[in-house]
Amino acid sequence: MKYIDEYRDGEIARALSSEIVEICTRQWVLMEICGGQTHTIMRYGIDELLPKGVELVHGPGCPVCVTPLEIIDKAIELAGHPDVTFVSYGDMLRVPGSRSDLFRAKANGADVRMVYSPAEAVNIAKRMPERKVVFLAIGFETTAPANAMAAWMAKRQGLQNFSMLVSHVLVPPAIRSLLSSAENRVQGFIAPGHVCTVMGCEEYEALVKEYSVPIVVGGFEPVDLLQSILMLIKQLEAGQARVENQYVRSVSYQGNLFAQQVMREVFEVADQKWRGIGLIAQSGLRLRPEFAEYDANRVFDLHLITADEPEGCVSAQILQGLKKPPDCGAFAGRCTPQNPLGALMVSSEGACAAYYQYRRHVAG
């Protein structure tokens, strides 16, 4: 299959791996931001193909994992309303809130539906004017334009029975937050290719300048990741710090201007809580006042629902590269994908889940 097979090619991967070994003279700590990239690294054992001195640490880019507990609690509360049809992306349904998850809400009679596209949620609202349809609009900049489009379509069609529970996070503020930590070990970042397909590369320039850290926009296949790592190490070995684009088959420097415009029309930047992290200033999106009528928080008065995450696991240290999932006492024992204790075990793209799913025979 074109654009897939050549990026999973064993020979190309081994050649890149040899080149990395050849040029690497020092120890480097690199972070891939996106959970999809973490998933590929674990699935293909990319870390096994790197010299010992190159350490990969896994970033906060799993949108499912970082969606705050209170959003899940609000979602379950909403889904329980008898007149509500609650619509979500599939992998949010299993994510545990404080007491339950959406699958359980569904088993207890709630009308919970899974869709592949937010436009489908708008269509459900149109088809069922007697139901109040709520869409769980979560994700990074990748899903933001499509989610924005749903609100935009609902407004244009004058729908009265559609609203969104929004929990959107942004990548650059999260990188900034990591870099400004006193304990930061990360010396180079692989930026998330799909986020950059929407947003372009430009917004990473300021981070590169301010922190003198190389950032390579990378894809999601094994060859993409090895090439991104090679590009980072070349820069690091040469003492450089630039924004580079490995994922050129999808990402342009400007990004998708139309998608950005839709996002800007519907959403505005706001402070945002991250599950497993806490509040990061100006790191999320919320609906603009012009779209307030589609904000489920207002429609259903959900402001009173809050949930603080109890202490317990090492997600924090893992996200900073201070620990690896197998270092956690609960890993693969008390904490599994069936019974996740921590944010990073809840979705297949979380670092703990990826280790558990693919590598516990090596890690263990």
Added chain:
Amino acid sequence: MAHSAKTIANMICPAPFPEKDTILLGHGSGGRLSAELVRDIFLPAFQNPILDRLDDQAIISMNGTRLAFTTDSFVVKPLFFPGGDIGSLAVHGTVNDLAMGGAQPLYLSAAFILEEGLPVETLRHIVQSMHAATAAAGVTIVTGDTKVVEKGSGDQIFINTTGIGVVADGMNLSASAARPGDRILLSGTIGDHGIAILASREGLEFDSEIKSDSAGLHTLVADMLTVSRHVRCMRDPTRGGVSSTLNEIATQSHVRIELIESEIPVRDEVRGACEMLGLDPLYVANEGKLIAIVEADVAEEILIAMRKHPLGKDAHIIGTVTDAHPGLVTMRTPLGTSRIVDMLAGDQLPRIC
């Protein structure tokens, strides 16, 4: 932004989750949740030596004759899909469960749970399709039952079929029989049924239509067993896909199964759909494929026989049985690294991005 450094250093995690107290859709997925139901609820109540084998069929000896006996219920939505319908599926599913025990399938029962309001024409279509499938498979439906539930208490039509077949002397296929050194054969491309159902259920359109592989496998099995009796185990990887079936075999036989990723055939359309939806074909359902664990020295011979049969033309040797890490299924990637192929926890969910 200065405060965020402090917040990140103090990152915290959510609470442990309460005990399982409700049946979820995932309990029907054929993965780990299904296995837990069998282990925690059904086996403690029903335990007996015949059931304890936990194969796709029970083998019962009566007056010197060995009978294979199995049952399966079908709740597929939509009722009609590219490559089949709930009726043909209900016949193939049970025929295959018998065939996987090395049995010649003979007689089936058919029980229908109908929802009030179902058009009789729909039922007629389904029954005709069942008839055609039984005729093709050489089996006969000899008993049945019908119940009707109120509108809203079912989903148009549920079908249960039970089947009986005869197992030849000396045939002892079981998921507990795999031994280190054995080879693993797969009869063809994986994921066709699951993706065909998903595409037609969700209205997803692809360049070319993906068809379910629903088919009776007993003639393929007969061809294989004619070539050699040195087959240890056969399973059809339905719900939960190839990964769940192989995990069950690895657990029941206390062996490790090592797959070679590049040898597992997947249609381009199915791969494309899986890439798009964030699914792994190893976890997607099949209804006309089998996995056979065979002794190494007969593997090639059986493979050749499989490839001569229309349902085995894309057959491959996809891996070997070893003894390190018993209970584990691993896969050699095209990069030469090794990864776990885990059993599915619940339903496989499309990834968000």
